[in-house]
Amino acid sequence: MAYYPEPVARLIDALQRLPGIGPKTAQRLTFYMLKRPPDEVRELGDALLAVKEKITYCRTCFNVTDEDPCRLCSDPRRDEHVICVVEEPNDLLAMERTGEYRGRYHVLLGALSPLDGIGPDDLKIRELLARLEGRETTEVILATNPNVEGEATALYLAKLLRPLAVRITRIARGLPVGGDLEYADQVTLSKALEGRREIS
Amino acid sequence: MQIGWIQLVEFRNYRTLEFSPSSHLNLLTGPNAQGKTNLLEALGFLLTGRSFRTSRLSEVPRWEATSSSVAGEICRAEGGRTVRRMIRKLDNGGAQASGDTCEWARVIAFGWQDLDIVTGAPGARRNFIDGFAGRLYPGHLATLLRYRQILARRNHVLQSRELDAEAQLEPWDEQLVSVGMELIGRRRKAAAMLQTELGRVFPALSGVRQKVEIRYRTALAEATEAAEMLAALVRLRRVELRRGVSLVGPHRDDLAIELDGIDVRSFGSRGQQRLIALALRLAEVLPVTEAAGSTPVLLLDDALSELDARVRQNVFREIDGAEQVFLTSPEALPARRAACWTVRAGAVLREGDADVARGSVAQA
Ligand SMILES: Nc1ncnc2c1ncn2[C@@H]1O[C@H](COP(=O)(O)OP(=O)(O)O)[C@@H](O)[C@H]1O
Ligand SMILES: [Mg+2]
Ligand SMILES: [Zn+2]
Numbered sequence: 001m002a003y004y005p006e007p008v009a010r011l012i013d014a015l016q017r018l019p020g021i022g023p024k025t026a027q028r029l030t031f032y033m034l035k036r037p038p039d040e041v042r043e044l045g046d047a048l049l050a051v052k053e054k055i056t057y058c059r060t061c062f063n064v065t066d067e068d069p070c071r072l073c074s075d076p077r078r079d080e081h082v083i084c085v086v087e088e089p090n091d092l093l094a095m096e097r098t099g100e101y102r103g104r105y106h107v108l109l110g111a112l113s114p115l116d117g118i119g120p121d122d123l124k125i126r127e128l129l130a131r132l133e134g135r136e137t138t139e140v141i142l143a144t145n146p147n148v149e150g151e152a153t154a155l156y157l158a159k160l161l162r163p164l165a166v167r168i169t170r171i172a173r174g175l176p177v178g179g180d181l182e183y184a185d186q187v188t189l190s191k192a193l194e195g196r197r198e199i200s
Numbered sequence: 201m202q203i204g205w206i207q208l209v210e211f212r213n214y215r216t217l218e219f220s221p222s223s224h225l226n227l228l229t230g231p232n233a234q235g236k237t238n239l240l241e242a243l244g245f246l247l248t249g250r251s252f253r254t255s256r257l258s259e260v261p262r263w264e265a266t267s268s269s270v271a272g273e274i275c276r277a278e279g280g281r282t283v284r285r286m287i288r289k290l291d292n293g294g295a296q297a298s299g300d301t302c303e304w305a306r307v308i309a310f311g312w313q314d315l316d317i318v319t320g321a322p323g324a325r326r327n328f329i330d331g332f333a334g335r336l337y338p339g340h341l342a343t344l345l346r347y348r349q350i351l352a353r354r355n356h357v358l359q360s361r362e363l364d365a366e367a368q369l370e371p372w373d374e375q376l377v378s379v380g381m382e383l384i385g386r387r388r389k390a391a392a393m394l395q396t397e398l399g400r401v402f403p404a405l406s407g408v409r410q411k412v413e414i415r416y417r418t419a420l421a422e423a424t425e426a427a428e429m430l431a432a433l434v435r436l437r438r439v440e441l442r443r444g445v446s447l448v449g450p451h452r453d454d455l456a457i458e459l460d461g462i463d464v465r466s467f468g469s470r471g472q473q474r475l476i477a478l479a480l481r482l483a484e485v486l487p488v489t490e491a492a493g494s495t496p497v498l499l500l501d502d503a504l505s506e507l508d509a510r511v512r513q514n515v516f517r518e519i520d521g522a523e524q525v526f527l528t529s530p531e532a533l534p535a536r537r538a539a540c541w542t543v544r545a546g547a548v549l550r551e552g553d554a555d556v557a558r559g560s561v562a563q564a
Binding site: 114 | 346349350352353354356357360362364368370371372374375
């Protein structure tokens with residue numbers, strides 16, 4: 001039985017741990033990398049390190065950012081009376097692409113997911129409550145995904161925020177059921193934003 | 201609607217097959233294990249993208265092959281459509297289906313497994329009513345899938361034994377009751393339609409006048425509002441937390457099917473049980489035709505075995521009113537106005553005319 005030299009095995013192993021990459025793809029990528037010029041590989045390595053070193057989460061909205069607070073949180077032209085709550089940074093980007101929304105964001109960094117052991121304490125919910133305290137926020141838009149986890153998260157938040165004097169809305173289900181916000185086209189998404197409703 | 205032609209490649213024991221069936225009754229006869237049921241499965245797969253006999257599509261590609269493909273033309277009064285579908289085996293032992301979908305295509309299939317509707321556990325009757333409701337209301341199966349997702353997560357919370365499990369249940373309760381009552385509502389409507397039609401179909405097949413009753417059985421009695429199901433959940437909270445399972449909802453319900461007030465589960469004769477199952481399938485035809493705006497294709501696998509000659513004639517009379525029908529049988533049957541085909545070793549030949557459909561013989 002032949003084994004890969006240690007550095008090869010190490011890269012295959014590391015790549016395999018990435019989401020959506022199985023053993024075969026990890027091998028293919030590794031041998032592809034071996035064939036590329038050193039500069040190109042160094043650029044990839046640098047990019048990987050830079051993303052970890054230079055990018056952090058905004059301590060206000062928990063979007064990914066290279067400055068804290070992030071550009072969206074420090075932009076004075078954005079309406080600070082409205083906060084749109086999303087699951088992940090890529091959902092925020094999808095919202096921004098509609099060009100319709102001028103308020104602020106709050107990224108939960110996940111959704112309630114019993115099967116993955118993710119409960120309320122694992123999400124940026126306490127931080128959301130802290131943001132709402134004493135501020136003049138008038139509306140919270142719950143823009144979690146329309147799948148069962150996203151819906152559970154929205155229902156949980158609606159109940160939690162009900163005692164506060166803010167309007168709570170949920171984006172409409174123009175979105176494909178069971179789909180991900182990230183993959184929705186812009187028309188669908190702006191429709192959903194337009195049709196948001198009170199959630200009791 | 202009807203299938204104008206179908207072409208199979210590496211599907212079960214068919215290496216290749218081209219088949220242009222009659223637009224009315226097609227009789228497929230031949231000895232056992234020749235490919236009669238496989239052909240019905242392929243016809244159903246062309247129309248719906250599902251198999252009526254298995255949920256494991258990885259069984260379908262011919263043993264030596266890694267994929268199957270099915271193509272064909274589906275016709276209705278408003279015009280036809282050519283559909284192509286594939287099944288590809290995956291490394292992980294599963295399979296992936298892809299290809300065109302035809303939203304208006306409907307199939308009603310009867311097979312050996314349908315005996316379970318009459319004699320099996322409640323789950324078999326839930327599958328039956330959900331299949332029927334899915335043919336009536338296109339959103340039903342997506343709702344069912346969503347319900348199962350919610351249920352799995354809710355049960356997980358119930359089993360978590362965390363101190364705040366009760367608080368964590370709330371958002372799952374709310375979804376369970378709204379989606380659950382949606383399912384129950386559609387199942388009740390489906391059961392009511394079925395009862396009306398079965399009241400006509402069963403006596404027409406058996407030749408005996410009997411009162412037919414189908415009742416949707418649920419712990420929620422007559423409840424129609426999500427709030428009523430929520431109240432039931434709250435009442436059962438302690439027990440559910442102790443046992444770690446969800447105790448009310450459409451996943452626990454059943455259908456009671458009665459003839460002259462007697463539950464059909466207690467009927468002894470297999471012939472009679474099979475006749476009831478067949479009648480249930482045929483009772484789907486009219487409501488599905490009305491809901492879909494066009495007649496479903498009927499796939500009847502060995503539907504006449506264990507029935508006596510008089511009942512067989514009644515079945516022929518009943519399906520004469522349908523549009524396209526495929527009926528398999530191990531022996532020749534005395535049917536008028538039928539196209540007769542012989543199925544042998546993965547080939548389909550028109551009786552007395554070897555050129556109409558030709559399939560190359562799969563190696564054994
Ligand atoms: N994936 C497959 N590849 C090749 N042959 C298969 C496959 N699945 C089932 N078969 C064969 O098909 C035959 C059964 O065909 P079937 O249509 O059920 O017969 P019948 O004519 O009795 O209805 C059996 O010989 C079985 O071995
Ligand atoms: Mg068979
Ligand atoms: Zn920010």
